Amino acid sequence: MVNQKKLQKWVVLGTGGTIAGTAASPSDLTAYQAGQLGVAVLLDAVPGLREVLQDDPLVCEQVAQLDSKDMDPATWQALALRCAHWLAQPDVGGVVITHGTDTLEETAWWLHKVLDTTKPVVLTCAMRPATAALPDGPQNLRDALTVVREPKARGVLVVCAGHIHSARHVQKVHPFRLDAFGSGEAGPCGQVVSGQVRWQAPLDGPQVHPQAGQLLACAAADWPWVEVLHSHAGADPRKVSLLAAAGVRGLVVAGTGNGTVHQLLLAAVLQAQAQGVAVRLSTRCSEGPLVGTPAALQMTEPGLNPFKARISLMLDLMA
């Protein structure tokens, strides 16, 4: 009997971004419209797709078509539910998501906290629109498909410019460089070199938040309202009372340095906290966790940037 390879299905979900962007001219790398081309068109442009898939079936689905600066709770909810749907199918090996770069790290953290799976979910993106003379999207999408098929791949990962980042550490660090993402002091967890994956660090297992199911079942319009507040020179404390009066449920304070907070802002935040607003402290620094107990505020999980901490607090508030 001929030993037949067991085929696995792979799923690619499109959400928009520069990877699906179009410009009037191939030389236009900044004046373009994000989220214009469908995910099937993006897959058609991937060089050697058949070779990467090795006859495995591929399914694609358009979940959204937006510029990720406009990412919203309803789209996050729809995306997580579509991921959960596909990942629950026994013949599906993993999911790739095409996404804009601007809020990619937030979506990665969101999915990391709400998807209860050991299968890989790989987000990818581009810094040049699909119409560029030399677009980076097709190579990134090819690399993401290579990573999702890797037997060791698991959890939520981000692939851009040949680097593989974890949802926890990834952060956009440059406004226009092709290699726009970094993982700070942790560094990337791997690389894709000539179509081969080289792992450099152990991967995070699933870390589903206990309230993930509740948040996914709740209408996105009713999710707890959580804002990020930055401490800075001349920080005006009135922003805290305005937010509290408007009904904010949680605040993530992006402190200066090791989580220090302008004295006027800190007084206002402590007052809001005493009135029932949940507060977490993070830092404006792009690298390194907070050490010690910098302010009279509860710190976020170590190393989470303020925008990822906002997602965690939103989930905490569902309790």
Ligand code: SIN
């Ligand atoms: C976006 O985030 O959707 C636009 C910018 C990008 O993808 O680089």
